[in-house]
Amino acid sequence: MQHTPSDWAPLQPILQHILLSHSDGLSEFDIFQILKAPPYELFSQDALQNPLSMFQSHFILFNALYQLADSWVETEMGGLDIHCTCIRRLPWQAGQHGIVAEDNLRAYYLDWENFKDTNQSQVEDLLNSFWDAFSGVSSTVNNNQMTLQQALDLLNLSSPFSEQRLKQQYRKMLHKHHPDKGGTQSKTIELYKAYQALKSAYKD
Secondary structure: OOOOOHHHOOHHHHHHHHHHOOOOOEOHHHHHHHHHOOOOOOOOOOOOOOHHHHHHHHHHHHHHHHHHHHHHHHOOOOEEEEOOOOEEEEOOOOOHHHHHHOOHHHHHHHOOHHHHOOOHHHHHHHHHHHHHHHHOOOOOOOOOOOOHHHHHHHOOOOOOOOHHHHHHHHHHHHHHHOHHHOOOHHHHHHHHHHHHHHHHHHHO
């Protein structure tokens, strides 16, 4: 099984340099901003503009990160905490080899077939599943007869809007008001209701 095409092999030492220069860690978005800018310019400026290219860019980055993590464990250089919101080096701990072996996400991102076999529709499904789970709101919650204007106001949207614009704004607002970011569960429920109301109206 080929872990990374040779074209992307230089990404690992670049990531090591970046992460060692930022001891507090960086978000995935921050790393992309660095990699898109000089002197690297490894990703195009529009790499994150549509769901498929965003998934592919994300996969390439995480594939390299998990390979870098394995390398650090083998040399007892340390661990690598890999999350979208914060990627950072951790001090070496005894037993690190076993921790890495039990990481299911590692197996997914190290299998390049997952990159090649995922199409646009599957990417959309993956993103929808992620944001549904991120909202923490049960799919059985109804929209409570929320008016379209109330829904637009909650999501800071105005008509007309595209389905893609609706998704982007919902995810932006959900990320901003999520309890992990200092928001409240009641706010995420209202955002979910607004999104469902507008999504239904768009399809009608």
